[in-house]
Structure formats: C-alpha cells, structure tokens
Amino acid sequence: MKNGIKTTSLSRAAIYILLIILSLPILLGYLWLFSGSISDELEFGIVPKRITFENWRFLWSDITIGTKVFPNIWPITLNSLLLSGSITLLEVLISLLAGYALSRMNFPGRNFILKTTIILHAFPGVALLIALYYVLNYIGMIDKIAGVVLVKVALELPMATWMIKGFFDEISWEIEWAAYMDGCSRLQAWYKIILPQIKPGIAAVALFAFLAGWSEFIYSYTFIFSSENYTLAVFLKNLIGDFRFLDYGLLAAAGLFYMIPVIAFFLISQKSLATIKFGGIKR
Amino acid sequence: MEVTMMNVVKRFGNFKAVDNLSLTIKDGEFVALLGPSGCGKTTTLLMLAGIYKPDAGEIIFDDKIVNDVLPKDRNIGMCFQSYALYPHMTVEQNIAFPLKLKKLPKKVIDEKVREIAAKFRIEHLLKRYPGQISGGQQQRVALARALIKEPNLLLLDEPLSNLDAGLRISMRAEIKKLQKELGITTVFVTHDQTEALSMSDRIAVMNKGKLQAIGTPEDLYMRPKNMFIAGFIGNPPMNFLEVGYIMDGDRVTLKGKNFEISLPEEISRTFIKKQNNERIVMGIRPEHLSVGAEAPNTIKGEIYVVEHLGKDKLVDVKVGDDRIKVLTGQDFEGKMGDTVNLHLDFKNVHLFDAADGNSMKRVA
Ligand SMILES: Nc1ncnc2c1ncn2[C@@H]1O[C@H](COP(=O)(O)OP(=O)(O)OP(=O)(O)O)[C@@H](O)[C@H]1O
Ligand SMILES: [Mg+2]
Numbered sequence: 111m112k113n114g115i116k117t118t119s120l121s122r123a124a125i126y127i128l129l130i131i132l133s134l135p136i137l138l139g140y141l142w143l144f145s146g147s148i149s150d151e152l153e154f155g156i157v158p159k160r161i162t163f164e165n166w167r168f169l170w171s172d173i174t175i176g177t178k179v180f181p182n183i184w185p186i187t188l189n190s191l192l193l194s195g196s197i198t199l200l201e202v203l204i205s206l207l208a209g210y211a212l213s214r215m216n217f218p219g220r221n222f223i224l225k226t227t228i229i230l231h232a233f234p235g236v237a238l239l240i241a242l243y244y245v246l247n248y249i250g251m252i253d254k255i256a257g258v259v260l261v262k263v264a265l266e267l268p269m270a271t272w273m274i275k276g277f278f279d280e281i282s283w284e285i286e287w288a289a290y291m292d293g294c295s296r297l298q299a300w301y302k303i304i305l306p307q308i309k310p311g312i313a314a315v316a317l318f319a320f321l322a323g324w325s326e327f328i329y330s331y332t333f334i335f336s337s338e339n340y341t342l343a344v345f346l347k348n349l350i351g352d353f354r355f356l357d358y359g360l361l362a363a364a365g366l367f368y369m370i371p372v373i374a375f376f377l378i379s380q381k382s383l384a385t386i387k388f389g390g391i392k393r
Numbered sequence: 394m395e396v397t398m399m400n401v402v403k404r405f406g407n408f409k410a411v412d413n414l415s416l417t418i419k420d421g422e423f424v425a426l427l428g429p430s431g432c433g434k435t436t437t438l439l440m441l442a443g444i445y446k447p448d449a450g451e452i453i454f455d456d457k458i459v460n461d462v463l464p465k466d467r468n469i470g471m472c473f474q475s476y477a478l479y480p481h482m483t484v485e486q487n488i489a490f491p492l493k494l495k496k497l498p499k500k501v502i503d504e505k506v507r508e509i510a511a512k513f514r515i516e517h518l519l520k521r522y523p524g525q526i527s528g529g530q531q532q533r534v535a536l537a538r539a540l541i542k543e544p545n546l547l548l549l550d551e552p553l554s555n556l557d558a559g560l561r562i563s564m565r566a567e568i569k570k571l572q573k574e575l576g577i578t579t580v581f582v583t584h585d586q587t588e589a590l591s592m593s594d595r596i597a598v599m600n601k602g603k604l605q606a607i608g609t610p611e612d613l614y615m616r617p618k619n620m621f622i623a624g625f626i627g628n629p630p631m632n633f634l635e636v637g638y639i640m641d642g643d644r645v646t647l648k649g650k651n652f653e654i655s656l657p658e659e660i661s662r663t664f665i666k667k668q669n670n671e672r673i674v675m676g677i678r679p680e681h682l683s684v685g686a687e688a689p690n691t692i693k694g695e696i697y698v699v700e701h702l703g704k705d706k707l708v709d710v711k712v713g714d715d716r717i718k719v720l721t722g723q724d725f726e727g728k729m730g731d732t733v734n735l736h737l738d739f740k741n742v743h744l745f746d747a748a749d750g751n752s753m754k755r756v757a
Contacts, residue, residue, distance in 0.1 A: 285479065290442075292491040
C-alpha cells in the first residue's frame with residue numbers, strides 16, 4: 111500500500127520531470143546563445159570549443175559584415191534607452207492621471223471608456239501601420255524616435271491605465287477624504303497621499319512599459335530610416351541582413367547584449383512583482 | 394463656531410440618504426448623531442465636512458453659508474471610522490501633516506507635535522508606522538492629527554467602535570474631557586446609545602434619513618416624542634403593549650388582552666384624551682416595573698426566562714401573547730414558570746398614538 115506522502119512526492123517528481131522536459135527547448139536555446147557568443151565553434155551544438163571574446167567586438171569597434179559597415183552600438187543603445195525611457199515616463203504619467211480619474215471621478219462617458227479600453231488593447235497594432243505612417247508623416251514625426259514613442263504610448267496606454275485604475279480602486283475613500291480634511295487640494299492628495307501607497311503598482315506598470323519599449327520592433331523598423339536613429343531591435347534585424355554573411359557568433363553576442371536589461375530587471379523585481387495582485391475588474 | 398443645517402437633503406440616485414435635515418449646534422457644544430445603521434449619519438457628517446455637497450438646503454458656519462467651500466478651507470478636524478491614517482508615513486509625520494500643508498516652520502511643527510503627543514500619551518510611538526501600533530493607539534493618533542491644527546469643528550465618525558469595551562469607556566471620558574477643555578464644537582456619530590447618553594450635551598436621533606428628535610439625554614429618555622425615540626433610547630429597550638383606551642368619566646383605563654390598568658388621575662391628566670375604545674400603545678421601561686405581591690392594578694404573567702446582567706437581572710415575563718421585560722435586583726429569586734405580578738411606576742408610563750406613533754403627553 112502506498113501512503114499519502116509517497117504519492118505526493120511521486121506526483122511531485124512527475125511534475126518536475128514534465129516541467130524540465132517542457133522548458134528544455136528554451137533552456138537549450140539560451141545555452142546555445144550564451145556558448146555561441148563566447149566561442150568561435152561549438153561542439154555537440156552547445157559546448158564551446160575555444161573561448162573567445164571576438165564575437166563581442168561590436169562593443170569596442172565598428173563591425174563589417176561582407177561589404178556592409180555597421181555603426182557603433184553605443185549610440186544605438188542610447189537610442190533604445192531613450193525610446194524605452196520616454197515611453198515609460200509618458201505612459202506612467204498619463205496612466206496615473208487617467209487611472210485616478212477613472213477610479214475616483216464620475217463623468218459622462220466613464221463607463222464607455224472603461225469598456226472600450228480592453229478592446230482597444232486587443233486591437234492589432236500592425237493593422238494600423240499604414241495609417242500611422244500617414245499620420246506621423248503629416249505631423250512631421252516620421253524618422254524620429256519621438257514619433258515611435260507617441261505611437262507606442264498611445265497603443266499601450268489603455269492597458270496601463272486599466273492596471274493603474276485597479277490599484278487606485280484598492281485605496282479607501284476615507285484615506286483620501288482624510289487628506290482633504292487635513293488641508294490637501296485634490297492634486298496634493300493625489301501625489302502626497304495616494305501615489306505613495308500604490309508605489310508597487312507604479313513600479314510594475316513602469317517595468318512593463320520599459321520592457322515593451324525595449325523590445326519594440328515593428329514601429330521602429332517601419333517609421334525610422336536614418337541609421338543614427340536606429341534602436342537595438344532594428345540593429346539586430348540588420349545584423350541578420352540577407353542571410354548570406356550571417357555571423358552566428360556575433361548575432362548571439364549582440365542578442366545577449368540586448369537581453370541584459372531585461373534579465374537584470376527580472377532578477378531585481380521578480381520577488382516584488384510576484385506579490386502584486388492586479389486588480390482592475392471592479393468598477 | 395456655531396453650525397446650522399437648514400433643510401439639508403442628500404440623494405444618492407433616487408434614494409434620499411438625508412431628508413430635509415434641520416439642526417443647530419451651538420458654539421462649543423458636543424452633539425451626538427445617533428441612529429441605526431444606514432440612517433444617514435456618516436452622510437450628514439460628510440456634508441458638514443464638505444466631502445459631499447448637499448442637493449438642497451444650506452450648511453452655515455457662524456453666519457457664512459459654506460455649501461461651496463472646499464473641505465480644505467473649512468478648518469475642520471475629522472476622525473474617520475477606520476482612522477484613515479496614512480500608512481506610508483510614521484505616526485509623527487501623520488500628526489504633523491496638517492501643519493506641514495499650512496507651511497508652518499519646522500520648529501513650530503515639532504513643538505506642537507510633541508505637545509499633542511504628550512497629551513495623548515503616544516510620544517513613544519512617534520517613529521512607528523500606523524501598521525505597527527494597536528487599534529486604540531491608532532485612534533489616539535487619528536484624534537491627535539484631527540486636533541493639531543486647532544479646528545473650529547471636530548467631526549468624529551464612530552471613533553470608538555473598533556475598541557474593546559474597557560478602552561472604549563476610558564476613551565469616552567477622555568474625549569469628553571478634551572472637548573470641554575478645548576471648547577471645540579463637536580459632532581460625534583455613533584449607533585451606540587450608551588456612548589451618546591454618556592458623552593454628549595445633546596443627542597440628535599436620526600432614522601431613515603430624517604431627524605427624529607434632538608434634545609438632552611434626559612429629555613430623550615424621560616420625554617420621548619415618539620415610539621421610535623422611546624424604543625431606541627434606553628437599554629434594555631422600552632416595553633410596548635397595545636391596549637384599548639377606555640374612558641369612564643375622568644377615569645382612564647388601559648385594557649390589554651390579559652390585563653387592565655387604571656391610571657391615577659394625576660397621571661392621566663398629563664395625556665391628551667382619545668376616543669373611547671381607540672387602540673393606543675402603552676410604553677414602560679423595564680426599570681420602571683417591579684415584581685410584587687398580587688394586587689389590583691398590576692399585570693399578572695408567567696416568568697419565561699431570567700437573564701443575568703451582572704448588577705441586575707432581566708426578567709422576561711409572558712403575559713398572554715405579549716412579552717414584558719422587567720429589571721429586578723440581583724436578589725430576585727423567581728424561576729421559569731413562576732407566576733408574578735408586575736407593578737407599574739405610573740409616573741413613567743408613556744402613551745403613544747397607535748397610528749402615527751407620536752407621544753400623547755401634553756406639552757406643558
Ligand atoms: N456613495 C453612496 N452611494 C449610494 N448610496 C450611499 C452612498 N453612501 C451612502 N449611501 C446610502 O445612504 C444611506 C446612509 O448611509 P450612511 O453611510 O450615512 O449611513 P450611517 O448612518 O453612517 O450608517 P452606519 O452606522 O452603518 O455607518 C445608506 O442606506 C447607504 O446605503
Ligand atoms: Mg457610518
């Protein structure tokens with residue numbers, strides 16, 4: 111007869127095995143990326159034969175593949191940071207104001223806005239590419255990082271606002287009223303009393319906004335032509351180029367470089383992210 | 394500061410949470426707003442605070458109509474039911490917050506915080522966060538925060554409801570003493586009548602959004618205007634018995650299903666007269682009944698249950714289909730099923746119109 115403990119540990123082992131098998135392709139992928147970036151040849155697919163940092167040469171020199179010369183990566187990294195940073199800043203700021211209004215104020219159209227935000231979020235942005243191109247062109251924002259920022263913020267804002275609204279909903283009215291009684295104006299109550307209490311929520315929204323900006327590709331690729339305005343995602347795409355001269359080692363190294371902020375963010379915020387619950391269904 | 398509410402109405406959709414409320418609170422007075430849950434007490438308080446705007450009527454501070462004055466400009470201290478301390482600030486920062494907003498110099502603020510913290514005996518908690526102190530301590534912090542800016546009006550929304558019985562009694566006395574010391578006009582919301590009776594100069598009783606009566610605790614207890622007040626004020630509550638009104642010359646007799654009581658003439662004179670045989674309601678408090686020997690003009694019944702209240706015993710007596718509660722001394726020895734005779738203290742008999750519930754007492 112099996113006892114209870116044995117069954118649970120058995121089934122637990124089964125779960126682990128299953129999880130390992132399922133995550134193996136991803137793990138192997140990352141392992142390949144890492145080994146590939148620090149060697150010039152791989153054995154058995156993933157074991158480095160000889161360690162070299164030659165693949166990381168883009169960090170200190172210009173690179174040439176075939177006849178093509180690639181610009182230095184640092185200004186491009188800066189562009190990516192600028193893009194993600196601006197998206198984060200704008201998105202957080204606007205969603206904090208809009209989320210507050212949707213959570214705390216009654217105005218005509220409020221319900222309509224609440225219901226349509228999610229639909230707006232589900233709208234496929236790619237379908238808008240041509241229309242957006244015309245609009246950006248018209249307002250003189252084509253081939254500018256600011257243009258991509260505007261587009262990205264507009265598309266991400268509904269979801270961010272929805273999330274932030276959920277955090278505001280959790281704050282009791284009495285706390286806000288207490289702030290008014292103590293002499294706060296509405297704006298003061300908002301930033302002195304309410305915002306400090308939803309800091310984790312703000313951090314989460316900022317993180318998502320940053321990562322979304324960092325991994326943004328399609329708009330940068332479509333709306334930006336000048337190489338001095340390239341972002342990392344576009345740079346990577348160009349590295350792949352036309353496949354004839356594809357340098358896998360270089361690509362692996364650049365790919366890893368591109369992932370550094372993402373990995374860093376998740377390592378730092380993993381614990382605090384897990385504790386946040388995303389409200390937002392309540393009105 | 395004198396506070397007046399004139400014909401104030403507050404609606405939520407079609408629902409009238411506060412219905413035509415008129416009320417004047419004198420300068421320095423301590424008024425309790427008493428009423429069952431959901432009767433509109435908090436709504437009234439929030440209108441005084443300026444959080445809600447009345448849909449009709451006027452709110453007047455001294456001589457100024459303040460309907461459109463923002464809460465921050467009313468100089469009101471308020472203590473919420475949940476205390477509403479700011480969780481991201483220490484106790485010290487919480488208390489100092491109203492003064493900081495006034496941009497007082499830091500030295501003055503520190504001085505005042507220390508002073509008021511000493512008064513509320515929370516000096517040792519100043520560096521802690523609200524989540525790190527007990528409910529009673531939070532309540533004192535909330536009071537300190539409400540009082541530090543020396544408000545013209547203090548609003549307290551059931552500040553004692555989260556405290557244990559012992560703490561509640563000591564805080565009652567403390568709040569009352571402080572209020573008298575500072576002379577701040579105070580409105581205190583509660584649904585606990587003992588609290589209202591023991592603390593306030595006057596009590597305003599509300600029900601279903603309407604003001605039922607306002608008066609001193611003694612007024613409301615001795616001369617209730619209607620059955621709602623009579624039943625609401627006093628613990629254990631007043632007994633109500635439906636009786637027929639029978640007049641024989643000057644003699645008034647109250648005829649119940651299983652008893653008959655003749656009122657002494659000097660008592661019946663204090664009530665307005667009714668038609669012969671009209672149905673009315675007699676009210677008498679448990680403390681104005683006693684158990685005694687068989688005699689005329691008493692109510693005969695059978696003991697249904699005896700409750701021990703510590704100091705007293707509360708005897709539940711069955712009279713036909715009616716139940717009458719009687720307060721007796723601890724030495725009462727009656728047991729379930731015993732037959733008893735209830736003697737009435739006629740001076741404290743109340744009569745009410747059965748139709749509208751208004752008291753039949755003549756106004757002197
Ligand atoms: N924001 C609101 N929207 C709709 N109805 C409300 C709102 N606030 C209060 N009410 C209703 O108005 C009535 C009075 O509410 P209020 O909070 O003033 O009661 P209260 O006397 O303070 O009760 P309690 O003793 O339970 O605190 C209640 O029936 C309540 O449901
Ligand atoms: Mg209330």
